[in-house]
Amino acid sequence: xxxxxxxxxxxxxxxxxxxxxxxxxxxxxxxxxxxxxxxxxxxxxxxxxxxxxxxxxxxxxxxxxxxxxxxxxxxxxxxxxxxxxxxxxxxxxxxxxxxxxxxxxxxxxxxxxxxxxxxxxxxxxxxxxxxxxxxxxxxxxxxxxxxxxxxxxxxxxxxxxxxxxxxxxxxxxxxxxxxxxxxxxxxxxxxxxxxxxxxxxxxxxxxxxxxxxxxxxxxxxxxxxxxxxxxxxxxxxxxxxxxxxxxxxxxxxxxxxxxxxxxxxxxxxxxxxxxxxxxxxxxxxxxxxxxxxxxxxxxxxxxxxxxxxxxxxxxxxx
Amino acid sequence: xxxxxxxxxxxxxxxxxxxxxxxxxxxxxxxxxxxxxxxxxxxxxxxxxxxxxxxxxxxxxxxxxxxxxxxxxxxxxxxxxxxxxxxxxxxxxxxxxxxxxxxxxxxxxxxxxxxxxxxxxxxxxxxxxxxxxxxxxxxxxxxxxxxxxxxxxxxxxxxxxxxxxxxxxxxxxxxxxxxxxxxxxxxxxxxxxxxxxxxxxxxxxxxxxxxxxxxxxxxxxxxxxxxxxxxxxxxxxxxxxxxxxxxxxxxxxxxxxxxxxxxxxxxxxxxxxxxxxxxxxxxxxxxxxxxxxxxxxxxxxxxxxxxxxxxxxx
Numbered sequence: 001x002x003x004x005x006x007x008x009x010x011x012x013x014x015x016x017x018x019x020x021x022x023x024x025x026x027x028x029x030x031x032x033x034x035x036x037x038x039x040x041x042x043x044x045x046x047x048x049x050x051x052x053x054x055x056x057x058x059x060x061x062x063x064x065x066x067x068x069x070x071x072x073x074x075x076x077x078x079x080x081x082x083x084x085x086x087x088x089x090x091x092x093x094x095x096x097x098x099x100x101x102x103x104x105x106x107x108x109x110x111x112x113x114x115x116x117x118x119x120x121x122x123x124x125x126x127x128x129x130x131x132x133x134x135x136x137x138x139x140x141x142x143x144x145x146x147x148x149x150x151x152x153x154x155x156x157x158x159x160x161x162x163x164x165x166x167x168x169x170x171x172x173x174x175x176x177x178x179x180x181x182x183x184x185x186x187x188x189x190x191x192x193x194x195x196x197x198x199x200x201x202x203x204x205x206x207x208x209x210x211x212x213x214x215x216x217x218x219x220x221x222x223x224x225x226x227x228x229x230x231x232x233x234x235x236x237x238x239x240x241x242x243x244x245x246x247x248x249x250x251x252x253x254x255x256x257x258x259x260x261x262x263x264x265x266x267x268x269x270x271x272x273x274x275x276x277x278x279x280x281x282x283x284x285x286x287x288x289x290x291x292x293x294x295x296x297x298x299x300x301x302x303x304x305x306x307x308x309x310x311x312x313x314x315x316x317x318x
Numbered sequence: 319x320x321x322x323x324x325x326x327x328x329x330x331x332x333x334x335x336x337x338x339x340x341x342x343x344x345x346x347x348x349x350x351x352x353x354x355x356x357x358x359x360x361x362x363x364x365x366x367x368x369x370x371x372x373x374x375x376x377x378x379x380x381x382x383x384x385x386x387x388x389x390x391x392x393x394x395x396x397x398x399x400x401x402x403x404x405x406x407x408x409x410x411x412x413x414x415x416x417x418x419x420x421x422x423x424x425x426x427x428x429x430x431x432x433x434x435x436x437x438x439x440x441x442x443x444x445x446x447x448x449x450x451x452x453x454x455x456x457x458x459x460x461x462x463x464x465x466x467x468x469x470x471x472x473x474x475x476x477x478x479x480x481x482x483x484x485x486x487x488x489x490x491x492x493x494x495x496x497x498x499x500x501x502x503x504x505x506x507x508x509x510x511x512x513x514x515x516x517x518x519x520x521x522x523x524x525x526x527x528x529x530x531x532x533x534x535x536x537x538x539x540x541x542x543x544x545x546x547x548x549x550x551x552x553x554x555x556x557x558x559x560x561x562x563x564x565x566x567x568x569x570x571x572x573x574x575x576x577x578x579x580x581x582x583x584x585x586x587x588x589x590x591x592x593x594x595x596x597x598x599x600x601x602x603x604x605x606x607x608x609x610x611x612x613x614x615x616x617x618x619x620x621x622x623x624x625x626x627x628x629x630x631x632x
Contacts, residue, residue, distance in 0.1 A: 026469060027473055137598070137605075141594050143552060143594060145552075146589075146590030149572075150587070256556060274471075274559055282473075286468070290465060
């Protein structure tokens with residue numbers, strides 16, 4: 001197990017380096033050069049040259065690449081052009097709201113999706129199953145941004161129950177700060193609830209039709225016990241795998257939702273920095289959010305390996 | 319895991335088949351459209367696609383035509399779906415927007431299939447190419463989909479062509495993955511081995527034996543990819559980094575209407591509903607194709623309560 005963990009963590013390093021290189025060269029796709037892009041057409045040549053020197057663009061590409069990769073290790077990612085402060089600190093500030101949003105949404109999706117999928121599969125062909133199937137199919141198609149806006153319109157503008165937008169840290173607002181997260185989390189998680197419900201339902205149905213469930217039932221075990229211990233326990237493992245898949249959707253969704261609700265997270269940072277042509281921030285933020293995504297995926301895989309005794313840890317013997 | 323489940327199901331399927339042998343001769347398309355949800359979904363999609371194609375003839379106004387006196391008119395006789403903050407007709411913008419949104423998505427899915435499926439076939443069939451291609455797809459797929467698109471758009475700048483390129487790069491490795499997975503299974507199939515034994519050429523094996531059998535799951539995936547691409551395109555436009563603001567797109571109509579949400583609900587409700595319906599239709603269509611393409615599903619639907627349930631003791 002330990003060896004598996006170490007191996008997985010070690011493969012993360014080359015992957016991250018490769019991604020850093022890709023992002024670096026993406027930035028070189030900008031027509032012209034970033035400095036003239038940032039300053040716009042009115043800038044004089046001297047100004048552009050000064051910024052180029054400040055951003056290190058006057059050095060050879062190989063040196064720039066090495067500096068960017070070195071910066072990832074030392075944490076010195078350069079200064080934001082717009083805010084005039086180190087990028088590293090800005091990223092850390094913006095990471096927390098995004099992680100909060102993603103975690104809450106994931107937990108909510110897992111609770112509701114698993115419960116609904118379980119009920120739906122056990123009561124297959126009943127009216128409650130039909131309702132759940134219709135709802136989950138519709139939920140899957142709901143664009144998060146649209147739902148977000150509708151929620152704002154209904155709960156924020158008409159009923160005035162919840163703040164229309166904004167964000168408060170837990171330290172400032174305590175539990176009251178959570179009210180800012182209700183609508184964003186709902187908007188982000190609805191589609192994921194739909195997907196998870198559907199998947200859990202179909203996995204559960206698969207398991208329910210397995211022979212060992214039939215055996216357990218035929219030997220006279222109580223119905224509820226068969227469902228929970230024999231069938232559900234085996235479905236639970238796929239909840240872990242599915243959580244990993246949902247992370248991709250949630251992180252993408254967070255970008256849009258943060259922009260609707262003015263939440264100072266990574267997504268908002270990326271989008272505002274794109275508009276401000278603050279490319280150093282953009283490239284670092286994209287790398288960081290991708291890295292976090294990979295890290296969370298790693299956690300999912302480890303959880304999976306811990307939960308399922310059948311998973312081999314990829315030892316050399318096999 | 320897959321092959322463990324198959325024998326159980328196929329044995330129970332044969333019971334259903336002998337009972338109703340007539341059903342098997344029906345064409346797949348007929349079976350597909352018998353499902354009312356699939357039919358409604360396809361109908362909506364066809365209607366939207368037709369409207370998009372015929373936009374210049376059926377749209378009541380040009381998409382950029384501004385009637386400043388009729389700003390923020392609610393849906394009614396003159397403007398069926400109302401007007402926006404510049405007095406532009408929402409129905410016309412939606413019809414022209416369908417061109418962008420559906421057109422971009424169709425282009426992305428088409429290109430991704432065109433490039434991704436051959437890549438997947440090669441990767442699944444040739445071990446040596448597999449290593450290289452799969453490491454590359456791993457790398458691309460390490461980015462969460464929307465973030466990958468965002469990264470490319472950030473550096474390419476907005477533009478319809480750039481959106482297509484960005485979403486294509488996001489989609490290709492995923493299509494290749496699916497095609498590879500199918501190929502890996504099929505190359506071990508007995509009929510492929512038989513074809514090999516009969517000295518069938520490489521092209522024949524890949525295009526006559528593997529590809530047709532891999533097509534059904536691929537079509538299902540491409541349908542779902544289409545839905546996902548519509549969402550992604552709308553999302554990028556909504557964030558202001560997709561199609562340029564002067565090209566009408568559903569995402570743009572939605573994002574422009576956001577500021578006037580309080581007084582003009584239709585600017586938010588209508589474009590969102592269009593995206594919702596398009597995505598829902600595609601999902602239903604995908605599910606429908608999967609059910610038709612995978613005969614195992616017939617069997618399951620037809621034998622309710624194989625599990626000895628509590629209330630079915632008798």
